Amino acid sequence: MMDNDKPLLLMLGDSLIDYGEWHRRLPGYRVISSGIPGERTEGLLNRLPLRLPAGTPDGIVIMSGTNDIVFGDLGFVDLLARIITLLRASCHNSEIVITSLLPYEIPGLIDVVHAANQQLTFICEEHGCHFFDLCSPFENSFDELFDFDGVHLSNLGYRLWASYLDEYLRKLLAKPVD
Secondary structure, eight states: OOGGGSOEEEEEESHHHHTTOHHHHOTTSEEEEEEOTTOOHHHHHHTOSOOOTTOSOSEEEEEOOHHHHHTTOOTHHHHHHHHHHHHHHHOTTSEEEEEOOOOOSSTTOHHHHHHHHHHHHHHHHHHTOEEEOOHHHHHTOOSOOBOTTSSSBOHHHHHHHHHHHHHHHHHHTOOOOO
């Protein structure tokens, strides 16, 4: 398959996106990875709209909110709704996928993560985009998926994410056969 035949995928978020090596992990896609370490959801909102040299993406994957929730700011869900609205205006044919927050290994945070993921589900339903639950596979795995800080991912964590994301996107972005 030639590169131009591969779906164009825009990945937005923080260090979890930036450190993902998505070109290597998702070889079936042309990936534009736009993650900024330390960025909160408001920062992502402020850098939109993006100028994309490769054209309109087939899919947009957003993983944002980690830095917000770690610092106790739960207002990021409303900001994600605004991000979706902006992306819809400029990329109206793109499939938008919001990735759940992960079960970070920080004491006392899991209930907040679950509540935020519930809100993200509603935002996705309300705005006609897709909620990608990555929290459940992470909770059900016995592998060491996080690095020492309990937030960033190990190689196994990225491998699990890429595997589930690839499977999800193959179905979502499949072209109908004539």
